[in-house]
Amino acid sequence: MLKLLLLLVVVVVAAAVAFVVTLQVTEFNPPAVEGLVVSHAPTTNIDPVELESGVSIKIMTWNLGYASLSETEDFVMDGGVKGRMDSLEEVEANIAGITDTLIDTAADIYFLQEVDEGSDRSYQTMQYTTYADLLSRPTVFGINYRCLFVPFPFDLKQMMGKVESGIATFSKFSDIETAQRIQLPGAFSWPLRLANLKRCITVVRTPIVGSDHFLVLINVHLSAYDDGTMRVQEMAALRDVMADEYDAGNFVVVGGDFNQSFPDAVTEVDGESSYHFPLKDPSYWEAFAMDGAWFSENGWQYGIDMTTPTCRLLNRPLDLVDDANNQYYLIDGFIVSPNITIESVETLDLGFHHSDHNPVVMTIHF
Template sequence: MTLKKAAKAAAVVITLLVFVFLGLLIFVTVKEYRPQKKETVKKSHGNKTITREEPFTLLSLNTGYAGLGRDEDFFMDGGTKVRPDSKEQVEENMAGIAGMLKENKADAYFLQEVDLNSKRSYSTNQKTYYENALGLGGMFAYNFKVAYAPYPWPPIGHVESGLTTLTNSKVNRAERIALPESFSWPLKTCNLKRCLLKTRLPIEGSKAELVLINLHLEAYDSGEGKEAQSKMLLKVLEEEYKKGNYVIAGGDFNQTFEGITKYPIRNKKDWVPGAIGNEILPEGFRFAVDDTYPTCRLLNKPYEKDSQVYVIDGFIVSPNVKVEQVNVINYHFQYTDHQPVRLKVRLQ
C-alpha cells in the first residue's frame, strides 16, 4: 500500500469514528433523563398506624444493585470490573440481602441502588423481589436512568436504578425531590440524577406527620456536588420540622461523620469519601451513626481483612425525635459493599 492510500484509509477510519462518536453523543443527549424538581411517587398501601407510644424502627442499606458482594471490585473505586460474571451471582446476592432485611425487622426500610432493569444486574427487578420477600409495599424514585452508558469497556449500558422505601405503615404521600446535579454536559447525560425520596406517614391522634427521607448523595465528584446536595437536604429537613412534623433522613451520605475516627483513610489514591460536620446541621438536629463496625468498603479489590473501610451510612433526626438505639449490623460485606444500619426512635 502506498503512503497516499494509507493516509486515505486512515482518514476514512477517523471520519467514521468521529461520526460514531457524534451519533452516540446526540443519542445520549436526546435520551437524557430529565426529571422535574418535584414529582409524585406512587405510594404503597400499608395498614399499620404509627403512634407516639410505640418505638419506630428504620433500617438503611445500600444494596449495591446486588452486584457488589465480597468477591467483587469496581472500576470507579480502583478495581477493574463493571458487573458480576453471572446472573446467578446477582440472584444469590439478592437472596442474601433479603435474608439480612428479614433477620432485622423494621417498620420501614431505606434501600439504595435498587435496580429495576439494568445490564449490570442482568435485568433483574430488585424492587419487586424485595417487596415480595418482605411482604411489604414499596415506593421507588429513580436516581440513575440512562438509555446507554458507553463507558468503560465492556460498557455499563442500560441502567434503571434508584431508591426504594419499604413499609407496612399507612402512607399519606410520597415524593421525589431532585438534588443539585454534580456534572455538566456531556458527562451529565450518562450520570446519576441524585434525589431524595420523601415519604409522609400519618400519626394516630395528631395532625403532625412522620417524614421519612431516603437518600444517596454524590460519590464521584470533586466535592461541590456533595456539599450542595447536603445543604439542600438540610433545608428540606428544617422546613418539615418547622411545619411541626417529625423528620428522619437516612441512607448513604458518601461522607464520613464528624467524630468518627475509628477507620482512618489509609488509601488516598483510589476513591475517598467527603466529610460532613455537625456545624452544618440545623439547630437541634443530630446525626445518628454507629462505628461499632464499618458501613462501607472500598471496591478496589475483593474484600479482605485489610480492606479500606468507612462509616458513611447513617441518619439525621429532628429535635423532636429521640434516638434510643442505632447500630451497624456486621455481615462482613458478604452480599453488598455496605452494611445495614438500624435505628430505633420514639416520637416526643
C-alpha cells in the same frame, strides 16, 4: 488504502457523534419536584397499621450495591477494573442473601439505595420488584439513575450498558399522605452528565393518629465521585427540606448513604481530618467530613454505630486474610429531628458478603 483509512475514521467519528446525540436526546431530566405513586403489593404478609406516637419503630437503611458489589468484587471508580459481576448466578446469589437479611431484620421501615430494575450491569434482574413482593407493604421508588447505555468502563465485557436504578422506601404504615421525589442541585459537566446519576431524595409523609403532624421519612443517596462541591450543595438543599418539615411540627428521619463521614466519626487536627476508620492511603477515595455545624446548633441527632464500618473501598476484592489491606468508612446512617428519641443503633456486620455496604438498624420513638 488511504481512502479506506479515511472512510474508517469518518465512520467511527459519525458513530461516536450519533451515540452522544442519542444520549443527549434520551437524557433523564426529572422535574425539580415530582409526586411518586405509592405502590401496594398484590398480596401482603403483614397487616398494615396506623402510625401512633409512643410506639417503638425499627428502621433499616442499606445500600445494596445493585446486588453486584459483594466481597469478591472491585469497582472501576474505586481503583478496581470491573463494572459488573461475571454472571447472573452471582447476582442472584446476592439478591438471595439480601432478601434473607431484609426478612430476618423485621424492620417496620426500610430505606434502600442502589436498587436496580432491569439494568444490564445486574443482568436485567428486577430487584425493586423482588424486594417489593418480598416485603409486601406500601413502597415508593425514586429513580436516580436512568441511561440508555453507560459506555463505561472502557471494556466491552465490563460496560454497564443500560441502567435503571433508584432508592426505595418501604413502610408498614399504610396511610401514606404524600410521597415526593426532590431533585438535588449540582451536576457533572457535559457530556459526563449524560450517562451519570441524577441525585435526589424521596420524602414520604405518614400521618400520626390523633395528631395534625406527620412522620417524615427522607431517603438519601448523595454524590460520591465529585470533588466535594456537589455534596455541599446537596447537603444544603437537604437541610432546607429537613428544616421546613421540622418547623411545621413534623418528626423527621433522614436515612441513607451520605457518602460523607459523619461528624462524630471525624476529628479535626490542625485543619486535617482524622477519620474513625483511618484513610490508609492518600490515593484512596476519601469520604470527606460532613459539615455538622447546623445539625449540632439545632439539636439534630446522628443515628450511627461507631463500632462497625458501614462501607468498604472497592479497589480490590475484600481481603479475608489480612484486614489491614481493606479500607473502611462510616458513611451510612441516620439524622433525626430533636423531637425524636433514639433508642438504639446497630450496624449489622455482614462481612460485606452481598454488598459493599453493611446495613444500619435504628429504633426510635416519639
